[in-house]
Amino acid sequence: MTSPVFKQLYESALSDSLDEDAVLLDIGAKDGKIASELAESIGCRAIVLDIDFDDEAAACNCDAVQAEGETMPLPDNSVDAIISNMVFEHVPDEKRLIAETARVLTDDGVFVSICPNRAWPGDGHGYPFGMPWLPKALGNRIAKPYDKQYGRGEKWYQVAYHPVWSVTVRRELSEHFDSVEFRSAELLEADLDRSNTNQRLLDTFAKPLELALASDAGERLVEAVFPTPVYVSTKPR
Known part of the structure; x- marks a missing residue:
């Protein structure tokens, strides 16, 4: 689930x-x-x-x-x-x-x-930070050992990775x-496991995010970079 x-x-x-x-x-x-x-x-x-x-x-x-x-x-x-x-x-x-x-x-x-979101450097697929921003050819070389580690096909990055x-x-x-x-914004109110790295990040920036979300311009900015x-x-x- x-x-x-x-x-x-x-x-x-x-x-x-x-x-x-x-x-x-x-x-x-x-x-x-x-x-x-x-x-x-x-x-x-x-x-x-x-x-x-x-x-x-x-x-x-x-x-x-x-x-x-x-x-x-x-x-x-x-x-x-x-x-x-x-x-x-x-x-x-x-x-x-x-x-x-x-x-x-x-x-x-x-x-x-x-x-x-490609604007966020982490992508949740086990690749290093910054992977979504790399040119496809460079990303393909970096991806190979990670795809092998996670049991994905050798062409997984090329075929199934389109940030x-x-x-x-x-x-x-x-x-x-x-x-x-x-x-x-509802993620900020969720009761998640605080040992989770992403949740700790959300907790750290919760107050600034809430303030930003209070205005239309702030919400658009948050939306553009939200993970x-x-x-x-x-x-x-």
Whole structure:
């Protein structure tokens, strides 16, 4: 399952949009645990979609669809909510993926997306700080021993590592959704393990971040550099 705070964010964003007749889609589901736990806690049907599932996905009690997020074999307006947890950075064209989410969502549907921000030097994939900023050729040489250490294929960096900027993601979401909310501020209020490095960093900068978020200009600045931007996007009614 994803971290407890991300689960809280998903539940907070989706609780008013889903009921027992609703359909939740998880893009890049892998083991299916996120969708399975959300479906159980909210009370709805879940579909998991990925190009390759973990073995645990068979036990997630969700409908599985093996496909790319950029070309989903789902009808228009067929799901009520979509989640995407750390997926944008693994697809070559997140713009096509975002367009597909808008296509399959019902009117007034909600899309909750979380991804690493290329503006932040750490990326959560075990690479050294600064990796998202490197030219692809140099990054490929540095990545090889780390990919081997983590049991990833030798071409994983080239094929599945495409860091994205939060400002780009917001712009692309805004092309397809009526409302795009930056919700990462909720991470500051989360009750997480204080031994976690990222949480300690958030604790250290919590007060300055809260002050910055109090103004529109400050919020845009925080959004541009925040390590893990969370966006809640809604289609028009």
